[in-house]
Amino acid sequence: MSALDNPLSMFDVGGKVALITGASGAFGAVAARCLSGAGCKVALAAGNAEAMAETAAACTGDTHQMVGRPDSEAACAELVAKTVDAFGALDILVVASGMNRVAKIDEMAPDTFESVMDANVTQSWLMARAATKQMKAQGRGGKIVLMSSARGLLGHPAGYTAYCASKAAIDGITKALGCELGAFGVTVNAIAPTVFRSPLTAWMFEETEAATDVRNGFLARVPKGRLGEPEDLAGPLLFLASKASDFYTGHILYADGGYTAG
Structure with missing residues (x-):
């Protein structure tokens, strides 16, 4: 049977295993509830155990909680290993962790700039690296979804040099990894929202x-x-995490109500 005869089957992620970092944050909670509600087994990772527990309580399916951030090569490898130990595989990675620090360039300390770049760029790269190793070893492809922003494309006058630079870097990583991993059946895409409720x-x-x-x-x-509302991020995420997006990789999907179009 062709997928065109049952198009909703293309969005079926039932039984898939998803790892979500930053599960205590706004987008991480959306991702957890969306993928869990769609039938995924969801491994949640966050530094804030209490907030992560609230996210897990809102999920409708199997969840596994891990206190930790993707802040080193070893930490990322451990998150992937614990996910596989809990659920037997890793099919979907959603990197929802990150941060922002706002200050004009002449008032921002260099280590503040570096902290934003580390949290948003280096940690995303490390987490994608760890997931890539597992997905290649499994030999059945996978889905990697990173978190960008409309600020990866557009500037901002209110002291956003670190944040804008970090999200532009995420766009570059998404495109490069999309090219690099396509042959292995692993798609790499990013969701880029504008302001949404959190x-x-x-x-x-x-x-x-x-x-x-x-x-x-x-x-x-x-x-x-x-x-934007949280539901405005759920639809794009389900698309990028499912078979429906198999021919989409290296793509930045703007969930912005048309903000970047004009």
């Missing part, structure tokens, strides 16, 4: 004068006329 951005959704002014200034450039 604990860090909750203030922008409030009906205060200050929030309204900031929000309206931002929305003037968003054709859809609203800020």
